[in-house]
Amino acid sequence: MTSLVEWFTATLSDYISREMVIFLISMMPILELRGGLLAASLLDVSILTAVPICVIGNIIPIPFILLFIKKILQWMKKVKLFAPVALWLEKKAMGKSDQIKKYEFWGLVLFVGIPLPGTGAWTGSLIASLLDIDIRKASLACLLGVAIATVIMAIVSYGLLGAIIS
8 A cells, every 4th residue: 555655645746735645545445544644644744734634535435435336336237347346346345344244333433443454434335335324324433433543544654653652
């Protein structure tokens, strides 16, 4: 992920502001808030500026995914070119859904909040939609998860852990 963040940072920072770079990275699947805060630290954006930008960038896709992903996947399955991608996305998401099925709300919070590869707001929202979790419950769980991920990634990206321990 670091090399992808570095590539986006280097490529985009020549054309748009540092703040817009971290905002866009935070909106991207796979990178999300983790990548945004990492990019912010690489671009020397202060943590007080970076956190709200990254959080907003990460939460913007959540309602759209929760509301529209099932219809988009249904449409994709009808188009021969996109059907394999839709089936792969569903299989990949549902393969990670055990924790969410078992604990529902708190499982979704932890899934979104623990910044590991394959987790985050995008995948969490996709799984919540596929499991037909109530949109208000799923939205709140994703927001709490983003808050947890923000704290963890701010500590990691800005080296706060070293400052706290010292």
